[in-house]
Amino acid sequence: KEVSELIAAGEVIERPASIVKELIENSIDAGATIITVEIQHGGIRFIRITDNGCGIHPSDAPTAFLRHATSKVKNARDLDEIGTLGFRGEALASIAAVARVEMMTKTAGEELGTYVKIEGSELQEVRETGCPLGSTITIRDIFYNVPARLKFLKKDVTEGNAVASIVDKIALSHPEISVKLIRDNKVAFHTPGDSKLISAVYTIFGREFAQNMLPVDYELNGIKVTGLTGKPMFHRANRSMQHFFINGRYTKTRTCGIAAEEGYRGAMMVGKFPACVLELQMPFDQVDVNVHPAKIEVRFVNEKAVFDAVYFAVKSAVADHGT
């Protein structure tokens, strides 16, 4: 079977936040240690992502926008062993189909970089250019050519918040990367990239949150659970402060949320929902990331093993802390 057939066709681009997510994941895959995200008007008018990653070779720069032009999945087997974040080879193509895109990119091996301009899937310009190592991708006027989709975008502030929430999550899951978010010319946050989760948490959620966290470091069933979980007295009224990352990828998982909450059972809690930022490392074949086109939801091969790992990880962190 062809790889392209195995890849479920799915709508990748719904809103500015989905573009930002795909582009940042590409930057991470490219080995970037510094990533800057700029948006204007919630990203509807303008998105620019700058990274210091490996860049794209001049001969590959225009073709990167073709569907399934991925450099990451070589055969069907690779699909089961996805280590990189992006893998469908359709993000750039999908973005270029519904927006005006410009890219400047340069590899370490080349003296000159490449400038590519593409609008509504049509290549407008390709030329050599001087530019720093890495890639800068600018997206303007999302859905300019798809009015039916444009109509469904929310207000600028709502779309901007959705972008910020994605950038938060990526910054939290990669404390080794310095991430800067600029909204309408104002710096929203800038993480240091010092590899410490607590620094990223401090930068994004603030001092009170950071000072009320307990370290988590636990392993069970081949699943490693690390990160931070709230002191029992530090409560939140909802689950929006629960963040889970699996093998470096932000995920929505009820299993982990419930397991974390259960971990507080018996502890002195003021509110119902603990805050946490937890990273799970597990064998790639134990988790199916291919469930959802936007790659947020996951399916676990062994749900119970994951539940137990999170439950005991949180429980022991809370027990160590005492009450």
Ligand code: ADP
């Ligand atoms: P995928 O990430 O699934 O491979 P994309 O459409 O997102 O597909 O990207 C296509 C290709 O373009 C990638 O495989 C990669 O080779 C290249 N690419 C995209 N963005 C970057 C970047 N920021 N730095 C270096 N290479 C990139």
Ligand code: MG
């Ligand atoms: Mg990608």
